[in-house]
Amino acid sequence: MARGKVQMRRIENPVHRQVTFCKRRSGLLKKAKELSVLCDAEIGLIIFSAHGKLYELATNGMQGLLEKYMKSARCSVEKHADENHVLESKMEVNMLKNEIDVLQKGLRYMFEGGAGKMSLDELRILENNLEVWMYHIRSAKMDIMAQEIQLLKNKEGILKAANKCLQEQMEMQYGAVNTDQTMANIPYSLTIQNEIYQY
Incomplete structure (x- = not known):
């Protein structure tokens, strides 16, 4: 049955x-x-x-088998992780190659005028890259201008301090006389120096 x-x-x-x-x-x-x-x-x-x-x-023996299993499982996980890392690296390399190709086409387009050689997607990618580059260029330009402004402000402070020092020296040298009389009595070279420091 x-x-x-x-x-x-x-x-x-x-x-x-x-x-x-x-x-x-x-x-x-x-x-x-x-x-x-x-x-x-x-x-x-x-x-x-x-x-x-x-x-x-x-x-x-169970202990030996469990150790062997753990070692094998660990190797399998590491091998799988290595394979994933290699796969991710290959994908990144391919993506960068594609981006380089598009950028090279863009450079040829800009210098040779080959508009018919690029697809709409490639032109969009090129446009996005140009916008990013423009942003970085503007940021660098603003940083340089800010540094130059700061240098000019520092120079202005130095010149003001020098001007003040010269005025104090003139007051000490010629005394507390009327300003019009002082200006008339000041040698020509000191007047020019004072005017230079005021600017």
């Missing part, structure tokens, strides 16, 4: 469930031992029952 097909779902009757567990567990352990002997395979099998009882089978 042939056995019927067993449905793969949880057995509700606890007695039938325990009997099935014991039979199938012993069958699984027997098959694992046979596979180990027939094929010279290293096998490790761990089973926990519903009550938490441990059943295990290890052909060459």
Whole structure:
């Protein structure tokens, strides 16, 4: 009499469930031992029952098998990570090559006037790149102008200090006389120096 097909779902009757567990567990352990002997395979099998009882089978010691498994799994993960890194690098290289091609076409377009040689997408990419470059150029220009303004402000401060120093020297040298008389009595060279420092 042939056995019927067993449905793969949880057995509700606890007695039938325990009997099935014991039979199938012993069958699984027997098959694992046979596979180990027939094929010279290293096998490790761990089973926990519903009550938490441990059943295990290890052909060459469970600790050695677990260490071998961990080492193999780690190598597999590292190999997978290396493959992903290589794939990402290749994708990045291809993307950069495409960008270089588009930029070279853009340069040819700008210098040779070959408008018919570029597609609409390539022209858009070139336009975006030009906008980015213009932004960087403007930023650099603004930085340089800000530095020059700061240098001019510093120079202005130095000239004002020198002018003030000269005025104090003139006051000390000629005394507290009327300004019109002072200007008339000041030598020509000092007047020119004062005018230079005021600018």
